[in-house]
Amino acid sequence: MKIALIGAGNVAHHLAVELEGAGHDIITVYSRKLPNAEALSDRLSIAVATNELNFAESEAELFLLTTSDDALEKIIPQIVWPEEALVVHTAGAKSLTVLQNLLRVHSDVPLRTGVFYPLQSINKKIPLNWKEVPICIEGADEEIEHQLIEIARTISDEVYLVNSEERLQLHLAAVLANNFPNHLWALTKDLLAEHNLDFELMKPILKETLRKALDADHPAEVQTGPARRGDQTTMARHLQLLEDQPELARIYQTISESIMRWYL
Amino acid sequence: MKIALIGAGNVAHHLAVELEGAGHDIITVYSRKLPNAEALSDRLSIAVATNELNFAESEAELFLLTTSDDALEKIIPQIVWPEEALVVHTAGAKSLTVLQNLLRVHSDVPLRTGVFYPLQSINKKIPLNWKEVPICIEGADEEIEHQLIEIARTISDEVYLVNSEERLQLHLAAVLANNFPNHLWALTKDLLAEHNLDFELMKPILKETLRKALDADHPAEVQTGPARRGDQTTMARHLQLLEDQPELARIYQTISESIMRWYL
Incomplete structure (x- = not known):
């Protein structure tokens, strides 16, 4: 699966390296500050670093929003998405509805939405055994949930369907x-x-x-x-x-x- | 060293087995309830269980008071000690002075006093690696401290001199x-x-x-x-x-x- 990362912080660092190791293609890393995006893309094989948010022509199928909760609300209005992209955030305290409402207001194209929340305290400097990290999945529909569960299972043995309230x-x-x-x-x-x-x-x-x-x-x-x-x-x-x-x-x-x- | 244990709870269980393993002789185990004392003495080689507090004829050189803080104040007035016995408690929140004052009021013979406090949460059902348990020692004089440090070192690599305030x-x-x-x-x-x-x-x-x-x-x-x-x-x-x-x-x-x- 072709994946774009929005955000290049602690969670993005760990997820990107782990997903690539599991056979996924991280093709883009976005950060507001280009050097941050580059620091992460340098650790990956084909990823391109960017500080621009127009993804209309992107080949990515999955967009992982790994920014902080507050940044999410600032960044989404600026993003241009490709049609039918799967847009997923990694936050514990943000509901799926919040993401959907933001996208409804700020996107012209139909999008698919979900959540991919790793229940772990993550620091980019400290190695992590992803196999044991519980990953909490939510999707706008069953097909999305199925797809996200499959991706999560490539990196962790502990994958759960968890709705926004439970999360x-x-x-x-x-x-x-x-x-x-x-x-x-x-x-x-x-x-x-x-x-x-x-x-x-x-x-x-x-x-x-x-x-x-x-x-x-x-x-x-x-x-x-x-x-x-x-x-x-x-x-x-x-x-x-x-x-x-x-x-x-x-x-x-x-x-x-x-x-x-x-x-x- | 010949040791008597006053109390047969969690701390006594662990200490007795460990001290015996390190070559000390646990000769007596006291508990108010004889079956409790027996449960512990059964796990030791030569210890005799008792529910009586007259130790005037005891050959023990070291008396380890392992009862709870409150029990200490109830039990000490009832104990008859052999002269010059070394009387030591294992409590974190009791000062050495409290022990000395209790003994001054309630004992006719001169005694030596100290503290032997293992900084660990101890449960008799759960095995414990004593080598890593910090043991905090205090003694009424340097000779006693030296003696207690030597005993503590037979079971732990982490032995410290700690006064009552620090404890x-x-x-x-x-x-x-x-x-x-x-x-x-x-x-x-x-x-x-x-x-x-x-x-x-x-x-x-x-x-x-x-x-x-x-x-x-x-x-x-x-x-x-x-x-x-x-x-x-x-x-x-x-x-x-x-x-x-x-x-x-x-x-x-x-x-x-x-x-x-x-x-x-």
Whole structure:
């Protein structure tokens, strides 16, 4: 399948290399800044870099919109599409309808639409095992869905049909389970550093806890800590340590209360 | 070294088996409930189970108090010690002074005191690689510290001298970085289940995020998500999904605000 990438960021980098490795032809890479498009096309065999958005004569059958959510709304009005092109975005928190409405307003030709959302935190500098990345597919009709599933299966063993509402739930879940713990680790590293203690010390317990949480039938089974036990003395002592850090104290209280409501 | 264990819970189980494997003699296991003490002594070669607290004639040189923080204050007044025994607790949030004060009030003989705190979430059913578990040592004097470090080194490669204040900071850090993320995973699993979505889908991203956070110089370097980008539209959409879940919405807002303050 001939594919054009709109956007040359983290997701585009990984997807392009992986799709090409699976036998697809990435023929065009667009970025507003040409050097960014070139940086990616240089890693591909036949792709041409461009910073122009007139694709009327393009031979691409699939257009992958990999830009950020906000950029999507700015870029779509500028694109000229070939007729019947399959236009797909990769965003977790954007519905298929949003894409369709934008295209309805801003395109003169009939288009086919879908979503190709990899449920993974993707950084172009860090290698990724795509076989394990869940890819969430949605299409305007069954034929499109079938086509996108086939493409997704060439790079991942975990392909799912997920509608826009479900995808937004998954996106929220990723924020709660993924972005928030990462921030708690960042806060903890700084807290320890203030007392000349090394975050290194926490690594074994963090690895072990994730392993246990994922191995258990439910992460709740392996919950430990003072809030889990309702140990008010220890919680009060911790909050004392956070006296000068109202923000961290608020997080401590909010989550501890939630734990106590769950278990006690 | 001849060791007696006071308490037969998760920490005692793991420590006893590991210390015996390293050549120490666990001669006594105490639990208030004799069958609990027996369950552990059955896994050891010469240990005798008991539910009595008169150790005046005991040959143990080291007494490891592995009970919960609260139990410590109830059990110490009942114990009769042999003279000069080394009495050590394994708790993160209890200072050495608390132990010393309890013993001063409740013991007639001179005792030696210390702390032997494994920085790990320990469950007797789940195997543990002790070599990687940081063990935090504190002693009433240098000789005791030296002795406890030697014992700790027989089971772990990560042995540190940590005073009571630092230990409490580490304990708080473990709550923030370890207990709280686990609770976020539990909340997420239930949220997904309400929409018939499988927590399985989240496993690749969770593993990947921890790996990235621990490999980076600072977890902040790999922070992603709508709060990191200041993407108010997506955050508003997420909060809409949490309309009927005020508790989860409060967590969402509290941590998102903290992320925005950090990055924006």
